[in-house]
Amino acid sequence: MISLPILVSLALFPFTLAQSSDTALQVAAIEAHFKQSEIVPSLLASFDPSALLTVDYASVGVITPGQLLTKEQSAPTPEVTVTPVNSSLELTGKYTITMVDADIVGSDLTKGVNRHWLINGVDIADGKVSNASATAITAYAGPGPAAGSGPHRYVIILYQQPDSFKAPADLSEPIGVTLFDVNAYAKNSGLGSIVAATYITVEDGTATTSIPATSAVVSSTLVASEPTGTQSGTSAGAGTGITSADGPSKTNGDLSLASFSPLSVVLAGIAVMIIA
Ligand SMILES: *[C@@H]1O[C@H](CO)[C@@H](O)[C@H](O)[C@H]1NC(C)=O
Numbered sequence: 001m002i003s004l005p006i007l008v009s010l011a012l013f014p015f016t017l018a019q020s021s022d023t024a025l026q027v028a029a030i031e032a033h034f035k036q037s038e039i040v041p042s043l044l045a046s047f048d049p050s051a052l053l054t055v056d057y058a059s060v061g062v063i064t065p066g067q068l069l070t071k072e073q074s075a076p077t078p079e080v081t082v083t084p085v086n087s088s089l090e091l092t093g094k095y096t097i098t099m100v101d102a103d104i105v106g107s108d109l110t111k112g113v114n115r116h117w118l119i120n121g122v123d124i125a126d127g128k129v130s131n132a133s134a135t136a137i138t139a140y141a142g143p144g145p146a147a148g149s150g151p152h153r154y155v156i157i158l159y160q161q162p163d164s165f166k167a168p169a170d171l172s173e174p175i176g177v178t179l180f181d182v183n184a185y186a187k188n189s190g191l192g193s194i195v196a197a198t199y200i201t202v203e204d205g206t207a208t209t210s211i212p213a214t215s216a217v218v219s220s221t222l223v224a225s226e227p228t229g230t231q232s233g234t235s236a237g238a239g240t241g242i243t244s245a246d247g248p249s250k251t252n253g254d255l256s257l258a259s260f261s262p263l264s265v266v267l268a269g270i271a272v273m274i275i276a
């Protein structure tokens with residue numbers, strides 16, 4: 001069995017691992033990240049992707065899951081790439097891509113989420129999501145969280161779109177950002193399963209609302225002090241990558257999450273799970 005120190009040091013050197021072409025590991029990292037940031041289950045009841053979604057913003061480059069971006073950085077339409085976890089999955093056919101604002105950790109999403117992007121009938125050409133012959137319902141509208149409302153989670157989801165897909169009447173023509181229930185939409189329109197997803201975090205100014213404790217956890221402390229730690233509620237949210245300098249991490253005095261990329265945090269979380 002790999003020793004704890006090795007796993008911890010692996011987690012602290014994300015650069016090495018980020019270079020890895022291990023798609024399955026990166027997909028596992030996103031899955032862990034969705035749980036830690038509570039996107040699962042607050043937005044998605046479950047999440048079992050079969051491919052890696054890579055999102056590239058022109059001024060930032062490829063994002064890590066949950067990466068904190070500014071409104072400016074996330075304003076242009078990103079380039080999205082899909083890489084299957086194994087070569088037996090062929091990315092032919094049509095897909096639907098969407099981006100929704102899952103608000104801050106702990107939000108009640110039952111009233112719906114703001115839809116910032118919804119394109120039906122995208123193709124995947126050379127691994128890239130292409131809208132060449134697609135139907136744009138909501139053209140990409142960059143994140144615009146209200147000032148002081150905290151770090152919002154913007155989730156980008158790629159669904160299978162079977163031939164039997166039928167756009168609902170209220171979302172069959174171009175329409176701007178409005179609230180909708182993405183799960184009901186997917187079900188009622190006949191979309192297939194989620195192929196891949198990831199998310200970014202965007203915050204405007206300093207949060208004036210209190211963010212649930214789960215969103216600001218010192219994950220490095222978790223790894224070090226809870227080598228047999230379980231994925232408890234308090235460890236959730238560690239991967240949001242949104243711990244601010246004046247969050248709980250500062251008073252704690254230990255290494256701050258902010259020092260590490262979200263991927264390293266997730267890998268640290270995975271290391272915890274492996275040890276457990
Ligand atoms: C490849 O991935 C698909 C989708 O996750 C899965 O159903 C299938 O079992 C995998 N095949 C192999 C050989 O691992």
Ligand SMILES: *[C@@H]1O[C@H](CO)[C@@H](O)[C@H](O)[C@H]1NC(C)=O
Nearest residue numbers: 077078079119131136139140
């Ligand atoms: C279609 O894709 C291009 C290239 O990525 C992008 O610039 C454009 O905004 C997209 N159109 C819509 C409606 O999403």
